[in-house]
Amino acid sequence: MEALVAIAIGTLTAAGVYLMLRLRTFPVILGLTFLSYAVNVFIFISGRLAVGLPPIIDKAATGYADPLPQALVLTAIVISFGMTAVIVIMALAAYLGSGDDRVDMGDAE
Amino acid sequence: MTLAISLALNFAIACFAAGLLLNLWRLYTAPTVPDRVLVLDTMSVNAVALVVLSGTQSGSAMNFEAALLIALTGFVSTVAFCKYLLRGSIIE
Amino acid sequence: MSLALIAVLPFLGALLPGFAIRWGRSACAGMAGLVTAIALVGVLQHAPAVLAGQVVQARLDWVPALGLNANFMLDGLGLIFALLILGIGLLIILYARFYLDEADPMGRFFTCLLLFQGAMLGIVLSDNILLLLIFWELTSLSSFLLIGFWHHLPQGRQGARMALTVTGAGGLAMIAGMLLLGQIAGSYDLSVILEAGATVRSSPLYLPALILILLGCFTKSAQFPFHFWLPHAMAAPTPVSAYLHSATMVKAGIFLLARLWPVLAGSPEWFAIVTTTGLVTMLLGAAIALFKDDMKALLAYSTVSHLGLITMLLGIGTKAAAVAAVVHILCHATFKAALFLSAGIVEHATHTRDLRRLGGLARLMPLTFALAGLAALSMAGLPPLNGFLSKELMLAAAAQTVWAGQPWLLGLLATLAAMLSAAYAFRFVVHGFLGPVRKDYPHAPHDPGAGLLLAPLVLVALVVGIGLVPTGLFGALVDAAAGRVTGGQVDSDLALWHGVASPALWMSLAAVGGGIAVLGAYPALQKVWAATARPDAKRGFDAGIRALAALARRSTDSLHDGTLSRSVGVALLAIVGGGIYAFTGGGHAPGARSLTPVEATPLIGWAALMVATAGAVWQHRSRFAALLLVSIVGLMVALGFAYFSAPDLALTQITVEVVTLILMLLALNFLPRTTPSESPVSRRVRDALIAGVTGLGAGALAYALMIRDFAFPTISAFHLAQSYPGAGGTNAVNTIIVDFRGYDTYGEITVLGIAALVIFALADSILRNPHATARLRANRAATPRAGGWHPQLMGVVTRALLPMAMMVGVFIYLRGHNLPGGGFVAGLVFAIALLMQHMASGFQWAQGRMPVDYHALIGAGVLIASLCGAAAWAFGLPFLTSGYDYFAVWPLEPIGLATAAIFDLGVFLSVLGAVMLTLASISRMSVRAGEPADDAAFDNAEGGR
Amino acid sequence: MIRRLLPHPGLTLFLILLWLLLANRPSLGSLVMAVILGVALPLVTARWWPERAAIRDWPALIAYVGLALWDIVIANIQVARIILFVPAADVRSAWIAVPLDLTAPEAISLLSATITLTPGTITADMSACGRVLLIHALHAPDPDAVRDEIKQRYEARLQRIFA
Amino acid sequence: MTHWIIVPVVLPAMLGALILLFAKSLAWQRAWSLAGTFALWGLACALLAFATLNGPEVYRLGNWPAPFGIVLMLDRLSGLMVWITATLALIAQIYAVASGWDARGKHFHSLWQFQLMGLCGAFLTGDAFNLFVFFEVLLIASYGLMVHGGGSVRTRAGVQYVAVNLLGSTLFLFALATVYAVTGTLNMADLAVKLTSLPAGDAGLMRAACVLLMLVFAIKGALVPVQFWLPGTYAAAPGVVAALFAVMTKVGAYAVLRFGTLVFPASSPVTGGLVGDLLLPAALATLIIGAVGVLGASTLPRMVAFAAIASMGTLFTAIAGFTPASTAAALYYALHATFATAAMFLIADLVATHRGRLTLTGGGPGMAGILAALFLAAAIGMAGMPPLSGFIGKLLVLQALRDQAGLVWPVVLITSLITMVGFGRAGSSLFWKTEGPGIRPAPWTLAPPLLLLALLAALTAFAGPVTDWTMATAAYLHDPAAYIAANTLYEVPQ
């Protein structure tokens, strides 16, 4: 499974990066969503893969998955939701303010 | 008997997993936009089945809430997608 | 008076004129004069000791770590300069009081002047080269303000900027040079460095240090090729020009050459660079001065020339030459100041400085003529004036110097320069004051009042007095100064007459004679001059700066043009490149962990994830389709978490997913539905390459990590071991979240709360923007919509589903500590339930029945979490220390209650509040877009319409 | 007083049952919690359900649910047959308008849900006035028969259940 | 263990929530917020004094032993950064109130308090993942402050700012996960200890993680090549927010310094001189880009933004030395750069307000003399000219890096010149090439920039004691034994 998960992380990352390099706000936001999937899975695997070993203390359990990365991913998921929400509304504000949903600014002016 | 149960479980799992594969195919070939929403809805229903079946197979109830929430959110997603298609504004 | 106080006095005093201007112009000038006079008295107090050969010192530690200390010293060299700075400063203040116009802001003028004076005084009093550097840079800054004083004139602004740029650049070179010098000498204190000449000159760093320091000196003292800024500095008011050109600013470079003479001079490099630079400057300045028609320009170039002369003398490196330099510093200051002040008087009287439009002023302004004439003759080097004294010494020194391998060449060239000098001095007098009286003056010019005449009068008195009685006070001063320069006892032999055997006498005669001849041939020479092509330094400089600025603008704007893909793309390349570079620099052993076998069902999930991901990228321009595919990705990730023993993650992922989806759909309603195809194939290929490389990196890293074991036992072993006995919960993930790492969660809910606030504030600003609301309405009008607002079936089902979902939320909250769940997921479930109600009944109907304000929920959540954490203080325990116990209430079975549950309640509330505030803020926009309010829970409801 | 405490007694009972299902382990504690939530949650959500559902005949409702469940099981087999053995081209789909005699939203909704859950038919829409349902039948060579069956088998019963 | 260590985090957090809950009128919001910031400042002074007198002090959140729980670490460095934050926040907040910026949108004061919470939390934490969390707290508050008042240019710049920082956060998580996956720990002191005995086969991965972490911090600190976000963001942000952001870039610098001395020191067998070797050229490039930008910028806020980049370049140059002397220089320069940049942003805001336009071309309305004087002083500060502390800071940096003089000195000095020329050109068009009489700004809006400039003057006047302090701090940082010992690390149970 390790190779499959690694390929999934790589694919999610690549998808996120490609979309982040687009010119409109919406695909950029989608790209960020993909990156956050990728990184959440990445943090998760830092505790290595375990099947059928949830970190719920139980006398019958034969072992536990590493709970710490799971807790970290929880934090990361929550935070990335907040961040996504903020960038979405900013994109909205930028679009409604100017009628244009490009991400690039033309800063020089 | 346990063998029969195990076989039945595996059969059911295989059915829903195959269903998931068919969903993927439909997703790829979906003729209309609402069809895609339907695919998503079906996938979440199939996912509920898979989660419960795997839980039954391993004798663990750990993922019961996950199944419950997939059922709940699958419904909400479907409604949201459809409302968007129908009205644009999903909370109007 | 302590030297430190003297040095600081002008700076403190600089505040006064600004206040004193309320009491009138005289009070203002008087205040400036008073400060200067007090400082002058302070310096004079130390004069006897200094003349007796002592070095007065004042030491104050400032930044010992840097070697920068507020150490001051006053010796002969410093004394001469201090007297010039303060003495001439006093005269300038007097003159300026009467020179400046009613409209000129006098307070600002004197403030700047005093700042400048203080900076100059600081340079000559510093006994620490870093301290000196500070004052050095301050002269650049304050002269910038003085030159640009009349900033309504473009010449003023340009001249100021040019002076700042050139002297500033030199100053920065000087910084490097001084740091090197200090490094060689082992101290930044001048008194130490002055003793370390031999060490310095033998150091390998000597040459770079020398060049850097000389760059500083030459720019400041307007030496070729940096001479061009000085004439443009005359855009300043005439008193400023007089001050800058005579006693200060340009003399700072000369001062430093003299100051460091014992350390730096005496090497072939020094001789070659300094002498040659001085010589070229002297000749060039003199030649240009001759052909300038503007009186001030003529004087400005003459300053360039005379500074070259002094530089040359310091470069020669002999004692005699050094003495001559010191003498000329003094003499030049007096006659040049007098000349500038006279030029100012002439301009005041005639409203012109153009020598071609002047003439015959001798009869109209006899007093001015007398003063200007004497000063000019001194500049021409005629006896018995002081200019003659120093010129003789100069010519003598030049005659004795071998330059470019020729014993006679330097003497010849010096004589040539002296001749040109005489010529332009004569021209100043003859073309300005002699000849027939012109009739075209706007007003009849006449001598000014005593206020303007007094200052030049005092200066001319010095010109004459020193010339006539060179020894005495003046001689002692020169000896003291020259002694410090040459590092030994000096007994200068200052006299007008050295006998016919002196070659200088004949050279001098030749110069004066030649000068007269040149003036006679002036019309012819002028034609030749006019016909010769000369580089225009100012135009070149301006063009250079403009080109530089344009280049800067182009590179800056093209690099920082607000293109997101550039900043992202470059960052990614740096990430991947940096990561690979670092990785390959260290050892790597592949992991030895046994791998997890592949199973069929997860494989299908994996395939779904990959297909949906690829599809989302492929279809991203159709935004709705992309969102759908993203939902599938989210579902598969959640299933993956469930499969790989992370039920809590699965729950969180599932719930966050749907909330995100609602958010995106709400937003997409106001955004374009599709993304136009606008990037060329090449760009897409490039982006795909970047994406591929990044993905490859991430995947490879993930793989490398997954297949290896931890290098050390992981800290989560403690969490697992202590989850139940220590934190009172069997769900280790939850105990980490609410207890072991509850502080992370504390930050995390704050993030969510802040996010909601930000969103609310932004939505508010959108709704207050008329353009935005107009766009909202137009967008609503343009969107094709189906009929049927809130289907009845949905409305009815929601009535049952809402409490059901809430019950699930309560369930998930309550058991989170022991089994998958917790406050966060519970909050999301509640939010989803409420959002469902919003979708069923519409924003206004559902929101109108909401019993609580979301802001309050967020605030309460964060407060509860904070207070729960802070409650531990009451028990002397750190923030967020949790306690738990089992409580039994008959007939129920005992339940475990942890204070962490209260913390989790804070999490629940803030999550609920944040999600609802976020989505409500966006939903609110549709109201502004023109949506009417629904007055019933759903369509065709009982009692509804 | 009771009305105010229990705005929707049916819902309360339903929620108590739900909690017991959720808790998955019968115990006195669970029951206490179930009652607390069963009372509290309808109170909280009553603001979004201002009216009271008027169910006249509870036993009939339970019987109706049983009937619907049975129909769901049986009719599923028909759909399986259509999907598996009827060639796609031979599937006779039809739109059917079902005028309603029911007026209570709860009743109409229950009918709509039953129609959808029993295989072969889907409630696709409602008229804007709320008096007619639009049904889509997967394979209905005789649409009128489908309509009549819906009205007789389900709507008639529902009319008895709801006031 | 003193509970006061956590208060810089909890106080603003609770205040932010209380303002949200109870302070409905702007006047009350201002009163609460100013009082809170003032209290924070007082506390910061006390904590700095405490850290100076007592050495590093640990605070174990939840009473869990390190490295299992999260710890806060108060030491000279974190104390200094908290003090800088509180000082700047207090002054800038006065400006926000005086200029009315806080009334131009919703929730300014709550966001401000949360911003302070995030900053203090990031400086005080001794846990790598918790650093991420507080990065996010400070970032999300900064997003809100950055787009405060709205407007399409500001929000579009906001989109970019958020997007780049989200990329940064993602990278941060990748790096942290790698660190954890290799070492099994998140406590910074524990990491420092474990890296000294890391198996050779793990070194490559750890080095990669190190570079990724440093890049995260580089993004915050606007280091080349990840500086692109700064000009647009700072130029578009409200002036007072840009002023507060002067401390945001320092978060990046702080983190580089902390990790570069504690976890990845040059003596580390894993990373060796990796951090310094990569940082120095990047820092010099930053300096160049910043200075060129000052000369080339077409608007005043952009010019100041580039000056901020240049100052970060100087700061990172000093940090890159990773010697006690260079670190001491960096600390001094950080103090200077924060206040100077903030002052410049406030003054630029005043100037832009009075001019009614942002471009640097001449011909604008007259400017009050006091504004010109303030601008001059701030420009002197930014260009590192005497008599303000920038000059001393620059001398300290040059002297500390004399071993690399051939590379560092020319860049530092020439960029100083370019900056000076840039400010000279701008100043002469803004204040000299004007028409009409100047309008005097409201006195209360002048007080904050004056206070900041007074801080620069004080930093100059008391450069001796300050540099003594920074030298002692640098010596402490380069010998992390005290920091590690304060954590009292426990072994993982078997």
Add this chain to the structure above:
Amino acid sequence: MILLQLLGIVFLIIGGVFGLLGSYGMIKLTGPMQRLHAPSKASTVGVAAVLIGAFFIGAAGGSIGWHNLLITLFLLITAPVSALFLSKAHLFATVDRSTLPATGTAADWATLADPETD
């Protein structure tokens, strides 16, 4: 005991078949509305059956999964709403309106009615 297990096995197999049929029907059926039939009931019923089967198996094994019934309930309650919305989406976007029967009242079908009123 055996009975419970047998019931469980039967339900599992029925559920599996219906689940698969739901997804298969979605591919096989041609009209958009036809495709909707398959999953909205077959899948729902399939899952319900599987859940009930799991409940029986659990009950036989001594760990009764009452909550599986809860999920079943959830699905049964929500499926009609999902189907309604999907139908409406089809009515709005893909269905030929001329094939629809008349409502028999003054009002049109809600989806086709004027979006502004009601």
